[in-house]
Every structure is written in C-alpha cells, then in structure tokens.
Amino acid sequence: MPIYNITHVTQYIYDAPVIDSINQIKIYPFHGGDQNVIHQDVTITSDPSIHFFLDYWGNRVGVFSITEPHTTMTIDSKIIVQTMEKPMQIMKPLSEIIRLDYSKPYIIQSNDIIDDILSMSPKNGDKRELTEWCSQYINANFEYKKGVTTIETTVDEILEKKQGVCQDFAHLLLHMLRTLGITSRYVSGYICPNRNGMRGQGATHAWVEAWLDDYGWYGIDPTNNMWVTDTHVKLAVGRNFNDCSPVKGSFKGIANQSMNVYVSVGFEDGHIIEENNDVEMHQQKVQTPIIVPKQFYMQQQQ
The missing domain is CATH 2.60.40.2250 (Immunoglobulin-like)
Structure with missing residues (x-):
C-alpha cells in the first residue's frame, strides 16, 4: 500500500x-x-x-x-x-439519469471511422473484454506526443492526427465505449509510477472508468494500456475534461x-x-x- x-x-x-x-x-x-x-x-x-x-x-x-x-x-x-489495490465493490445500482449522462457518445463527423474500428472488436458482448480491446487499439495506433493538441481538441481531430496525450486518449476511449453501449466516465488525477517510466508520470493525468455490470466502476488507462492500479490517484470524475x-x-x-x-x-x-x-x-x-x-x-x- x-x-x-x-x-x-x-x-x-x-x-x-x-x-x-x-x-x-x-x-x-x-x-x-x-x-x-x-x-x-x-x-x-x-x-x-x-x-x-x-x-x-x-x-x-x-x-x-x-x-x-x-x-x-x-x-x-x-x-x-x-x-490500495482496487477492492471488490459491494454493488450499488447506477441511477438511470447518471447512466444516461455517461452513455451519450460525442457528436462527431467521423462516425464512419469509429464504426470501422469497432467492427474489429470482439463480438461476444463481454464489456470487460471490449473495454480492454478499445484501450489496446488506442495504445497501438495513436502516438503519445505532447504539444500537438489542446484542451479544445475534438475527437475528430484526434482521429485525424493520430497523436495526443492522456486527455485526448481518454476522450477517444469514452466515445468508443459509449458507441458500444458501455457506460463510462472521464477521470482526472495523478499517476505515480516511481521509476517505471510510464506516460503521464509526474503530472496531472487522465483515464477512464467503465461501468461493468458484475463489478461497478473500473478504471482503465489507455495512455499506458493498463487497468488502473495503486499507482493512480483519483481527483475528479465527469462526462469529459470540462466536468473535471x-x-x-x-x-x-x-x-x-x-x-x-x-x-x-x-x-x-x-x-x-x-x-x-x-x-x-x-x-x-x-x-x-x-x-x-x-x-x-x-x-x-x-
């Protein structure tokens, strides 16, 4: 701990x-x-x-x-x-209003690109597997690069640039998950990996929490392609960066x-x-x- x-x-x-x-x-x-x-x-x-x-x-x-x-x-x-390592949660029902707020994809012009990407995703409907697949796709196909985006960068621009930082990758992952029908929210905080050389270390960081029906909110970090661990410190949650x-x-x-x-x-x-x-x-x-x-x-x- x-x-x-x-x-x-x-x-x-x-x-x-x-x-x-x-x-x-x-x-x-x-x-x-x-x-x-x-x-x-x-x-x-x-x-x-x-x-x-x-x-x-x-x-x-x-x-x-x-x-x-x-x-x-x-x-x-x-x-x-x-x-601490993430404990097993005592499941509490998610209110329908909150679920709706966290389930609306962004309005973008590049839905055909998102549809093409998601057509390659697993078809078994397992939300945990789908969440992990989307994170892996972003990590493998988008370059982590500072200075090419701003807080105003849209999902369309991220798809075009194929570059960005944690905030961009979190927004893209949110759109992918919500398009798949997976309730998800933006998380701001810090990542504290000591000497492991992870992206976003020593700075404010962003990741995503997906609602898994058999578990509750579970964090995933597309910038580092990992499930959230005790190296992540959570500050705020919301629909997107502006809420946090x-x-x-x-x-x-x-x-x-x-x-x-x-x-x-x-x-x-x-x-x-x-x-x-x-x-x-x-x-x-x-x-x-x-x-x-x-x-x-x-x-x-x-």
Whole structure:
C-alpha cells in the first residue's frame, strides 16, 4: 500500500491588476475504498475562505474569491495519500439519469471511422473484454506526443492526427465505449509510477472508468494500456475534461494572463518526479473594464 506525497501548484500571472477573482477548484482526491487521504493542505494567495460542496458527479469542490487587486494568484495543494489495490465493490445500482449522462457518445463527423474500428472488436458482448480491446487499439495506433493538441481538441481531430496525450486518449476511449453501449466516465488525477517510466508520470493525468455490470466502476488507462492500479490517484470524475477541470473561474480587469503549473510526486524511498509547465493563456484585450472569464485550466493532463 504505497504512500505518495504530491505537490500541485497552479499560478496565474496577470500583466495588470485584476479584482473580484472568483474560482472553483477540483483538486481534492477521492477518499475511501482504494484511496486514503492522510492529509491535504491547500494554500491560496490572500488566504481566502474556501467553501465546499459536492457536485452532481460526487466530486468535492472548493469555491473562493479574491476581491482586492492582485497580479498573481497561486493555488498550492500538498497531499499525502495512500492507495490500495482496487477492492471488490459491494454493488450499488447506477441511477438511470447518471447512466444516461455517461452513455451519450460525442457528436462527431467521423462516425464512419469509429464504426470501422469497432467492427474489429470482439463480438461476444463481454464489456470487460471490449473495454480492454478499445484501450489496446488506442495504445497501438495513436502516438503519445505532447504539444500537438489542446484542451479544445475534438475527437475528430484526434482521429485525424493520430497523436495526443492522456486527455485526448481518454476522450477517444469514452466515445468508443459509449458507441458500444458501455457506460463510462472521464477521470482526472495523478499517476505515480516511481521509476517505471510510464506516460503521464509526474503530472496531472487522465483515464477512464467503465461501468461493468458484475463489478461497478473500473478504471482503465489507455495512455499506458493498463487497468488502473495503486499507482493512480483519483481527483475528479465527469462526462469529459470540462466536468473535471482542476481550476476555473472569472475576474474583473483589463489584463492578459498566463499560467504556470508545477507537479511533483514524492515516494516513500525519497525519489521525486517533477513536471513544470509554463502555459500561455489566450490573450484578453479589452478597452474598458469588464468581467473577463478566466480560461479553463490550460495545462493539459498528460
């Protein structure tokens, strides 16, 4: 049962003072089952009060605001979490509303390509086998490559590029599974593989959970072509990335913004994996003070 020390720092930088920054954060790991959150400390610029609620998907969400003028905003999360092998679940029925929300394929132009791919899948109807086959197909036919996609990249574009990162592969797998009638959801979190050299290590990561009727939610990681193990730490779930965005919000001001993200994973043997990303946000140019929406968390999940 490994214990991980995870640091996740997000810093927004504005080229002019802004005010009334209102933000929502989904940076709180799931607690219970195969994850035990031993400790978490979140510090934010100006030390605002954080108000909590559970969203529609069951994620713990924090909301805070910074009213005074500021040119930077830093969110620093330090987590100590223990993970375990996934236990056998006591089956709870999945509500029909949730099942429908997690069962709708994306609207895409390339359905003929998806149909051609899925025509090669096993025909025995076993959902576990189909889920594994789809993950294997993505891993074998799509190149893991940073910098060729963004958080706005569509499934059509992923199919055309045949390249991407974990976020892209999770979205593609979701579409394939839902087309096959398998209820599935997007998962954001961290992967902590120590020295195994897995893709997405030392960064925010994304994978998929499929609903297996004889088991419940079971995670699969198409980026690494593996079922989820105790190397994965789960933060949030939803229909897609937008439901799991770690940080989003708005502010008032005339400012351009950029974002830096730092993630480190420390292991019990003292080894540390780090990733630091400087991310350019979309430029915001306005002539009069208005509410300027902050971009969704622009560092892709790797």
